[in-house]
Amino acid sequence: MARHLVLWQLLVLQFMGCTHVTTIPIATTSLPPTDKSPAKVALVLEKQFSEFKYQLKQMGDTFEYPLGEAFQNYARNVTGSRFAQVSIFPVAPESAEGIDGILFPKVVKVEESRGLFTWTERRVVAVVEWTLKDRYNQKIIWLNTFDAEAGRVPGPAWHVKENEGRLFQDLFDQLSLKTQKAFVESKEFELLGGTP
Amino acid sequence: MTKESDGIRIDVDPFTDKARCETYFGFNALSAGVLILRVRVENESATDTWLFHKSQCKLTLRDSLTSGETGGVPNSEGSEAAGGAAGGSGGAVGVTGTALAAGFLVVPGAIVVAFPLLLASDGMLSKESEIRRNLAERELVNKTLSPREAVEGFLYYRVAKARPASLRADLQVILTNTKDQRCITLQVPIRYDK
Numbered sequence: 001m002a003r004h005l006v007l008w009q010l011l012v013l014q015f016m017g018c019t020h021v022t023t024i025p026i027a028t029t030s031l032p033p034t035d036k037s038p039a040k041v042a043l044v045l046e047k048q049f050s051e052f053k054y055q056l057k058q059m060g061d062t063f064e065y066p067l068g069e070a071f072q073n074y075a076r077n078v079t080g081s082r083f084a085q086v087s088i089f090p091v092a093p094e095s096a097e098g099i100d101g102i103l104f105p106k107v108v109k110v111e112e113s114r115g116l117f118t119w120t121e122r123r124v125v126a127v128v129e130w131t132l133k134d135r136y137n138q139k140i141i142w143l144n145t146f147d148a149e150a151g152r153v154p155g156p157a158w159h160v161k162e163n164e165g166r167l168f169q170d171l172f173d174q175l176s177l178k179t180q181k182a183f184v185e186s187k188e189f190e191l192l193g194g195t196p
Numbered sequence: 197m198t199k200e201s202d203g204i205r206i207d208v209d210p211f212t213d214k215a216r217c218e219t220y221f222g223f224n225a226l227s228a229g230v231l232i233l234r235v236r237v238e239n240e241s242a243t244d245t246w247l248f249h250k251s252q253c254k255l256t257l258r259d260s261l262t263s264g265e266t267g268g269v270p271n272s273e274g275s276e277a278a279g280g281a282a283g284g285s286g287g288a289v290g291v292t293g294t295a296l297a298a299g300f301l302v303v304p305g306a307i308v309v310a311f312p313l314l315l316a317s318d319g320m321l322s323k324e325s326e327i328r329r330n331l332a333e334r335e336l337v338n339k340t341l342s343p344r345e346a347v348e349g350f351l352y353y354r355v356a357k358a359r360p361a362s363l364r365a366d367l368q369v370i371l372t373n374t375k376d377q378r379c380i381t382l383q384v385p386i387r388y389d390k
Contacts, residue, residue: 113330115325
């Protein structure tokens, strides 16, 4: 009886999924210098964005990547490269005093393709949406969506972690450069801070 | 299929043939119960800026393809809808993988037999996840369209899992003018006969 119980427990353990949490250090992307707008913006980093966790479910296991900090750094970096004065809020500010516009970044999705083996290329896509709202009536002035894609072969076991880090670094570098470019080219951003 | 109004031009191209779906997305979408539409929205105006939001797109199916749901807003989890439906490979992968895991536990010698199966599982798993990534990457995005600007991408809708002889549907798109908050509605008829 006891032997059967142990066997059943082993079988149950075999079929139970585990959660593997991987924290990847992602450095802030070095962006090309641009002419900063004198406009004052509020950057709203809501919980969905600042605590974003990418989860991948594969064969009963869950692979979790807390990417919130990386997304926060990315948002601060691109906004700071375009505007001279950026105030950060966890929710939309109630008062429009001293603010020319309110920026909201949102993670739309992170998706990837991968195989079972480390020789199968792993490709990750991240999609982020940015909304610029009017300081008075909260109406949308500008909205744009950016995606970035990076791929890398995980390689032998002793290189997997390092390659994973490079993969996500490439992803955030691309995302930052694309976002900054759109911020610089946006006519709505140029007009920010003018007469209402 | 094109519709123009108030300086906005919308082109809709339904992906109804197997070959094109497989080339672009790696699976036969309609057989899997997913209707894929390639949509291009262009602001031809010289002065107005329009807000395009996916949630303001609605598909109404007129006859064939009608399933439990008759159209609706695009499936924002299009990748999941289609990924899961992609030839049923998702389910097959899970079963094979689990069976193999049990094989390793009980009889180590089974590795020799299991290895080719494991390779096949890897292929199926990477194909399924590639379809998901493809769908996510090509999906139409939300955007404000400045004068002379356009947005292009794909919308995904769940439909009945059957290859239709014809398709009669309407795609309704609502855009908002960012200056005066005025809304315009464009209805694009989608017609396809095999």
